[in-house]
Amino acid sequence: MKVILLAKMSKRVLAALIDFVILLALTFIIFFPCGVYNAVLDDEKYNDNVNILMDNYIKTGLYVEINKAVYSISSLANEDNFKSFEDFNEFEVKVQNDETNKEEIITVNFTDSIVRYYLEKRQEANGNDVRYTNYSLDYIKKNILNIASSEEKSTNNIKSLELNEENKYYITGFDEKTSSKVQLTLDLYQNLFTNLESEISNSPINASLLQENNMIIGITLVYLLPISFGLAFIFYFLIPLFSKNGETIGKYIFKIGVISDDGYSLKKYKYLIRFLSFYIVEILGSIATFGGMFLISYVAYVFSKKKKSIHDFISKSVVIDKVNSVWFKSKEDEEIYAESHKDYDPNEQILEN
Secondary structure, three states: OEEEEEOOHHHHHHHHHHHHHHHHHHHHHHHOOOOHHHHHOOHHHHHHHHHHHHHHHHHOOOEEEEOOEEEEOOOOOOHHHOOOHHHHOOEEEEEEEOOOOEEEEEEEOHHHHHHHHHHHHHHHHOOOOHHHHOOOHHHHHHHHOOOOOOOOOOOOOEEEEEEOOOOOEEEEEOOOOOHHHHHHHHHHHHHHHHHHHHHHHOOHHHHHHHHHHHHHHHHHHOOHHHHHHHHHHHHHHHHHHHOOOOOOHHHHHOOEEEEEOOOEEOOHHHHHHHHHHHHHHHHHHHHHOOOHHHHHHHHHHHHOOOOOOHHHHHHOEEEEEOOOOEOEOOHHHHHHHHHHOOOOOOOOEEEEO
16 A cells, blocks of 8 residues: 655755755855856956945045945944034044054044035036035025024024134034933934935936946846756756655755655656746746745645645645655556555555645
8 A cells, every 4th residue: 555645844844945055055155256256247347336436425525435445424423422512523433444453543524524515516516406506605504404593493403604713614502512402413414414325326427337336246146047047957856866756955854755646756857847847937936926926836735635836736746754655666566566465455545744
C-alpha cells in the first residue's frame, strides 16, 4: 500500500528559506566581491556626477564635506546644540577625520548660511526667476524668518536680523534663555532646512544628475537577473533533477521531497516545468504584483487537499515527508510489485497531511 505523507508547511517554509538565503548570498557574492558590479558599472560617469553634485551642494553653504561625503549642516546638529539663542548664530560640531584619525571641530552658522543662500539665489536669478527675485533682506526678515514687531506678535521669538563685525548675519531674540522660546526658533529653522534641502535636491541640474546616477545603478542592477536566474536554474532545477527525490538543499536538510501527485516519482521533464513555473509565475510574478502572486499561491496551498502551491499544480507534483512515505518510481514498478504480492491493492492509498 502506498503511503503519502505530505510535508508540513513549517518544513516547506524553512527549506525554501534556506534555499533562498543561499541563493541570495551567492548572487551577491558573484555580483559584488567577484567583480561583476564593477565590470558593468559606468563608474567614471557615475563618479563625475557625484563630484559635480558634491560641489553643487557645498556651494549652497548649507552642506559641508566630511570624510569625502556631503552632509547638510542641519544633519550635524541636534537639540543639544541649541541650549541658548546664540547657538543659532554659531555652534561647534565635533567630527572624526578618517584620514588623520583625529577629531576635528566644524563651526556652523545656521543664520548666516540660510540668509546668504536666499540672497545668492536672488543674485543668480537676476530678475529672470520670479521665485527668487523677491529675496531681498527685508523679504527674508518678514517672510522667511517671520520677524515680528513685538514679542506678543512673534511666533518664533526672533527679534531682529543684523550683520556683525565679522560680516556674518545673526539673529537676536526677545527671550534668549527660556528653553521653550529657543525651541520655537529651532522648529522654524528645522522647517526651513527641510524645505531648502528639498529645493536643492529638486533643482533642475541636481535632479538631472541624481536621475542619471539612479539610471546608471538601475542598468547595472539589471545584470543581477541573469545571475539570479542561472543560480536559480542550478538550485531549483539541476540539483532536484539529479537528486534522488527532487530535493533542493533545503529539502534535503528537512528530509522532504517531490513526487507526482498520483504517487509516483516525478518525471524528469516535469522538474523543468516546476522550476519555470516557480521562477516565472511565483517569483517574478510576485515582484510584478507586489506579492499578489505569492498570496494566491499561499491560498492555493491552504485550501487544496494535497497542499499544492501554484508550481505544484502546474507540474502536477506534491511535496512529501520522505521518511514516512512509501511510493513507487512508476506505475510499471508498482504493477511488478503487485504481481509478487497478491495482497497488495494498487488502488489503495493513504494520503495524510
